[in-house]
Amino acid sequence: MLKGLPSHFPNPRAEFFDTYKREADEYDRDLTKKYDDELNTTLIFVRPFQLYTWSSQC
Amino acid sequence: MDHDLLKIVASVLLGNVPTGADAAFPKWDGPDPTVVHVQAILYSSLATSLLSAFIAMLGKQWLNRYTWVDMRGSVIDRSRNRQRKMNGMVTWRFHLVMECLSIMRQAALLLFSYALSHHLFFINKAVATVVMGFAAFGLLLYALIVLAATLSYDCPFQTPLSRILRFLIYPDSGPDNYPRRLRTWFWRNFPQMGGQQGPKPGDTGGDDGSVFPGHFEVSIATDPLFNRRHDWGGHVLDSICIVWLFEMSMDTDVIMRILRFIPEVVWHADIRTTPLERLYDTLFECFDHSSGHPVVIPKLRNKAYLGAKALLHLTIQRKCIGNENGDAFVPISNKHKRMYSKHYDGDSDLTSTLGIIDCVFNKSEPMCWKGLSFTPTHHAWMGHVLLYRAWDVLGQDKPLPDDVREFILHSFQLEPPPPATVVADCLIVIGLVLGISLQEDHLSVVDKR
Numbered sequence: 001m002l003k004g005l006p007s008h009f010p011n012p013r014a015e016f017f018d019t020y021k022r023e024a025d026e027y028d029r030d031l032t033k034k035y036d037d038e039l040n041t042t043l044i045f046v047r048p049f050q051l052y053t054w055s056s057q058c
Numbered sequence: 059m060d061h062d063l064l065k066i067v068a069s070v071l072l073g074n075v076p077t078g079a080d081a082a083f084p085k086w087d088g089p090d091p092t093v094v095h096v097q098a099i100l101y102s103s104l105a106t107s108l109l110s111a112f113i114a115m116l117g118k119q120w121l122n123r124y125t126w127v128d129m130r131g132s133v134i135d136r137s138r139n140r141q142r143k144m145n146g147m148v149t150w151r152f153h154l155v156m157e158c159l160s161i162m163r164q165a166a167l168l169l170f171s172y173a174l175s176h177h178l179f180f181i182n183k184a185v186a187t188v189v190m191g192f193a194a195f196g197l198l199l200y201a202l203i204v205l206a207a208t209l210s211y212d213c214p215f216q217t218p219l220s221r222i223l224r225f226l227i228y229p230d231s232g233p234d235n236y237p238r239r240l241r242t243w244f245w246r247n248f249p250q251m252g253g254q255q256g257p258k259p260g261d262t263g264g265d266d267g268s269v270f271p272g273h274f275e276v277s278i279a280t281d282p283l284f285n286r287r288h289d290w291g292g293h294v295l296d297s298i299c300i301v302w303l304f305e306m307s308m309d310t311d312v313i314m315r316i317l318r319f320i321p322e323v324v325w326h327a328d329i330r331t332t333p334l335e336r337l338y339d340t341l342f343e344c345f346d347h348s349s350g351h352p353v354v355i356p357k358l359r360n361k362a363y364l365g366a367k368a369l370l371h372l373t374i375q376r377k378c379i380g381n382e383n384g385d386a387f388v389p390i391s392n393k394h395k396r397m398y399s400k401h402y403d404g405d406s407d408l409t410s411t412l413g414i415i416d417c418v419f420n421k422s423e424p425m426c427w428k429g430l431s432f433t434p435t436h437h438a439w440m441g442h443v444l445l446y447r448a449w450d451v452l453g454q455d456k457p458l459p460d461d462v463r464e465f466i467l468h469s470f471q472l473e474p475p476p477p478a479t480v481v482a483d484c485l486i487v488i489g490l491v492l493g494i495s496l497q498e499d500h501l502s503v504v505d506k507r
Contacts, residue, residue, distance in 0.1 A: 013296075016319035017134045019312050020303050024140055027306060032121050035156055039121075042114040042159050049107040049166060 096177040103169035110162035117156060138295040145298060157218040164200070164219075171196070290326060297329045304333045313340060314361060320368035321439065325375040332372060332380075338390045341365035345397070352395055354402065366397075366411040367439070373418055374443055378450035379501070387419070394419045406430035410440060417461045418447070425461050427468035434477050440465065441476075441483035446501055448487045458491055482507050 069076045089097075124143055131139070147153070171193035178186035207213045207220035208227065300323070304316055317340070325332060344362035345352035354362045376386070398413040410432065413425040432440065448462045466484045469476045482505075490496060 012315070012318040012322050013134065016303075016315045017137045017299075019315045020137050020299050021133055021140075023303055023307055023312065024137065024144075028125060028140075032125050035117065035121055038156055038159065039114040039117050042110050042163060045163050046107045046111040046114075049104060049170070054104075 090180075092176070092180050096173050099169050099173035099176070103166045103173060106162050106166040106169065110159050110166065113155070113159055113162075117159070120152070137299060138292070141295055141299045141302065144302065154218075157221075161218050168197070290324075290328060293324045293326060294329050296323045297325065297332065301331050301333050304336055310361070314364060317361070317364035317368045321371040321443075324379075325372055326379050329380070332376060332386075334369075334372060334376070334386060335389060337365065337369045337372060338394075341369055351399065352397055353399060354408065359405070359408065363408045363411065366408065366415055370411055370415050370418065371439075371443055373415075374446045374450070377418075378446045391419050398425065406432050407436040410436075414440075414444070414447075414461060417459065425464065427464045430468070437469070438477050438479045441469070441480040445483045445487055448490055449496060449501060452490050458487070462487060478507050479505050 066076055124147065171189075175186055175190040175193050178189055203215045204217055204220045204223065207216045208223045211224070296319075300316055300320060303312065307313070317337075320333075320337070341362060344354055344358040344365060346355050373387070373390075394416075396416050398409065398416045402409045406429075410425075410427070410430055417425065444462045444465055448458060451457075451459055451462075466487060469480055469484055475481070486496065486500075
């Protein structure tokens with residue numbers, strides 16, 4: 001929609017930051033998903049470790 | 059066991075030397091030393107994995123804080139805030155901390171494999187051999203992967219450990235290049251130690267943002283022409299947003315918006331990174347080089363014009379108030395070919411911008427301003443940017459450049475007269491020639507009426 005209505009952005013600064021926000025949102029979504037997956041992997045990895053090590057102590 | 063031992067000691071002290079069964083030294087009835095050893099390693103493995111879980115939970119909090127969106131302020135404020143958080147992540151090596159989790163997981167696995175192999179070795183050697191074989195294979199595979207990734211940056215099997223080793227072995231090869239940055243910082247701050255060139259005379263070099271660095275001595279004592287507070291910090295954030303977006307996107311619409319925004323920013327000395335080379339390459343792509351002399355591809359005219367305008371604005375401001383080291387312009391000057399052409403009949407805005415770019419990069423022939431007819435917006439911008447050029451050149455005790463002089467003469471001879479902002483800029487250039495001093499704060503005011 002924004003591409004079709006360039007006249008809505010007479011101000012280059014507003015136009016730039018609108019684009020910036022869109023790109024940044026997309027980037028941040030990918031970034032947080034990537035790190036979230038990494039953190040989940042760690043938490044999943046720790047669980048069986050805990051179980052095995054504690055069971056071996058008993 | 060402790061009780062028996064105490065009884066023997068007490069008896070000896072009282073003079074009753076124990077005999078027979080009482081004198082038998084008590085035997086160790088605790089766990090086997092091997093078991094203690096294995097347990098210690100297993101516990102350290104558990105502790106490592108628990109610590110990584112702890113950091114992972116903290117990491118989730120950090121990510122939540124990063125993605126938390128401010129509900130107040132304009133899009134510009136929110137974007138700047140986001141870029142500040144992004145810079146923080148880069149500066150504080152968030153990525154490295156996350157990679158440490160992988161190292162900790164690998165360490166926990168290694169300790170676990172060792173403890174298991176050690177434990178099974180004393181229970182059943184056949185079973186232990188199988189476990190140790192797999193553990194050794196895994197370890198060997200990991201060592202080979204780390205070795206390959208350390209030796210070759212292009213190797214796809216990169217691990218955190220290989221990156222650390224690579225940094226230790228080839229410190230100059232990484233993108234961060236800490237040794238070179240450290241050397242640059244050292245020579246800049248202690249030029250007398252090695253005879254390197256220091257900052258220009260007259261630089262105040264302030265980093266606190268309150269005093270703007272780079273004043274020429276002649277201009278310090280003047281009264282302000284315009285009482286206006288400049289948002290220098292805002293320009294720094296804007297420039298970082300531009301550089302980030304320029305790196306991230308290849309989309310033409312996005313590039314066009316970046317190009318349109320660059321002339322709105324004042325590229326002062328506190329701005330560390332500029333997209334100068336990327337900008338030049340973007341402009342270069344708009345030309346057809348098949349005929350020997352570069353000519354703008356007609357359908358890319360708008361991109362070429364905006365790119366030329368952005369490049370000229372950025373270059374002149376960095377030369378003038380950016381305190382930019384001359385080295386930054388060398389790569390561009392080396393590959394720059396003359397862009398000015400008379401092919402763009404009727405397109406005075408594009409022609410004049412390309413002509414000034416040639417002048418700035420020392421590839422100019424006398425520019426003919428006669429017959430050029432600018433749009434009011436372009437004329438105003440050109441007057442503003444040429445004032446920077448005049449201020450820079452005159453500040454170095456050189457004569458006024460021909461292109462600026464011709465621009466002023468051309469503007470004053472126009473009928474009807476140019477916009478009032480252009481007249482104001484031209485009069486200020488004349489004032490500079492006459493010796494009236496000016497400050498950088500005055501330069502950045504677009505409308506100087």
